[in-house]
Amino acid sequence: MSGHSKWSTIKREKGAxxxxxxxxxxxxxxxxxxxxxxxxxxxxNSALAMAIEKAKQANMPxxxxxxxxxxxxxxxxxxxxxxxxxxxxxxxxxxxxxxATDNKNRTFPDVRNALTKNGxxxxxxxxxxFQFTRKGVxxxxxxxxxxxxxxxxxxxxxxxEEEGEMIVYTELKDLxxxxxxxxxxxxxxxxxxxxxxxxxxxxxxxTEQAEKVLKVLDALExxxxxxxxxxxxxxxxxx
Numbered sequence: 001m002s003g004h005s006k007w008s009t010i011k012r013e014k015g016a017x018x019x020x021x022x023x024x025x026x027x028x029x030x031x032x033x034x035x036x037x038x039x040x041x042x043x044x045n046s047a048l049a050m051a052i053e054k055a056k057q058a059n060m061p062x063x064x065x066x067x068x069x070x071x072x073x074x075x076x077x078x079x080x081x082x083x084x085x086x087x088x089x090x091x092x093x094x095x096x097x098x099x100a101t102d103n104k105n106r107t108f109p110d111v112r113n114a115l116t117k118n119g120x121x122x123x124x125x126x127x128x129x130f131q132f133t134r135k136g137v138x139x140x141x142x143x144x145x146x147x148x149x150x151x152x153x154x155x156x157x158x159x160x161e162e163e164g165e166m167i168v169y170t171e172l173k174d175l176x177x178x179x180x181x182x183x184x185x186x187x188x189x190x191x192x193x194x195x196x197x198x199x200x201x202x203x204x205x206x207t208e209q210a211e212k213v214l215k216v217l218d219a220l221e222x223x224x225x226x227x228x229x230x231x232x233x234x235x236x237x238x239x
Contacts, residue, residue, distance in 0.1 A: 001050075002111055007232070008061070010088065010137065011134065017116055018127065019208045020161065024058050024060075025055075025058070025060050025064055026224045027100075027224060027225075027227050028051065028054055028058060028060055028065060028068075029054045029055075029065075029067070029068040030059075030068075030080055030100035030101075030225070031054070031072040031100060031227050032048065032051045032055060032065060033049045033067060033068045033071040033072065033077075033078055033100075034082060034100055035047040035048040035050075036048050036069045036071070036072045037072055037195075038069070038095045038140070040069050040072060040073075046175075046176030046179070046180075047176070049176075050175075050176070050179065050191075052065055052191045053189070053191065053192065055068075057190060060122070062111055062211055064133060064136055073094040076130075078102035078103075079102060080100050080101065080102055081100070081101055081102070082094060082098070082099065082100050082106060083098075083099045083101065083104055083108075084097065084098050084099070085097045085099070085106065085108070085122060086118050086122070086123040086124070086125060086126070086127060086128035086129060087111075087115050087117075087121060087123050087128065088120060088121055088128070089119065089120040089124050089212075089213055089216050089217070089233070090130060090209060090212040090213050090216065091202060091209050091212075091213060091229070091233070092202060093202050093204070093213060093231055093232055093233040094123075094128040094132070094198075094202075094231065094232045095109055095115075095120065095128065095216075095217070095230070095231045096128060096129060096132060096133050096196045096228075096229075096230040096231075097111055097220055097226055097228070097229055097230075098226070098227045098228035098229075098230075099223075099225045099226050099227060100225060100227050101225040106225070107223075107225040110223050110224075110225065111220065111223065111226070114216070114219040114220050114222075115197055115216060115219075115220070116224060117219070118212070118215045118219050119212050119214035119215070119216055119237065120172055120216045129196070131198060131199055131200070131230070131232055132196035132198055132199060132205060132230065133196070133197050133199060134173065134193070134194060134195075134196055134197075135157070135169050135170060135171070135172060135195060135197045136169065136170035136172060136174060136175025136179075136192065136193075136194040136195075137155075137167065137168070137169060137170075137191075137192070137193060137194070137195045137197065138151075138167075138168040138169075138170065138178065138179055138182065138186065138189055139166070139167060139168075139189070139190045139191045139192070140165060140166040140168055140177070140182060140187050140190070141165055141187070141189075141190050142165065142166050142187045142188070142191055143161050143164050143165060143166060144161075146167040147166050147187060147205060148166065150155065150182070150185050150186075151166060151168045151178075151187070152186060153180050153181075153185070154167035154182045154185060155170065155174055155177060155178045155181055156169065156170055156178055156182075157169050157171055157174075159168050159186050165187050165190070168182070171195065175193075175194060176192075177193060190231050193228075196228075196230035197228055197229070197230075198230075198231070198232035199232075200232065201232050201233070201234035202234060203232055203234045203236055204233050204234065204235045204236065205224070205236050205237050205238060205239055207237045207238060207239060209237070210235045210236075210237035210239055211239060213233050213235060214235070214239070217229055217231060217233075226231035
């Protein structure tokens with residue numbers, strides 16, 4: 001299964017640093033608010049449960065989580081819309097940017113500017129997404145053959161071991177079911193969400209090119225309205 005490279009590790013490290021200064025709370029709060037539209041009880045709403053799980057991993061305060069859930073009942077709260085943009089980056093990489101916003105007229109220019117200032121550009125609809133497959137991705141704090149057999153028995157489509165953890169792939173519709181089965185089997189799930197997984201990777205082996213790629217991805221991740229950035233860049237260069 002394609003889809004993970006040095007960018008995955010850098011994202012996790014960056015997320016941990018950003019969480020310390022609250023930079024990711026707006027993004028996760030928007031995800032929680034959207035998920036809560038289908039029900040405010042996480043035991044009955046798997047999408048909300050997964051968003052809350054992500055918030056806790058980022059050390060988001062319980063009050064912030066509850067405030068995001070309460071937006072559903074707040075008639076004065078701005079309505080959030082989801083929008084996805086496609087882009088090309090340095091080295092010909094494909095990028096998919098997921099957003100949640102109360103003002104698309106603000107979000108689209110912000111995304112476009114982050115791209116153009118850093119060597120990327122907005123792409124035509126459909127020109128990038130065909131290079132990806134929408135899948136469930138679950139991170140499990142376990143490694144080894146026993147863990148692999150456990151996640152496969154839980155219904156996973158595929159799994160790879162990376163840096164001491166298991167990255168589990170599921171069919172789109174099976175994410176919540178597989179997540180629950182893995183937890184019930186006694187393994188610790190650290191995150192579970194839908195992602196655009198690349199069908200094939202584009203290797204970025206030159207340091208200068210890799211730095212350009214990371215710069216544009218970083219600029220997109222820093223936008224408050226962005227909830228997910230997915231790329232087929234396989235960064236192998238030393239940075």
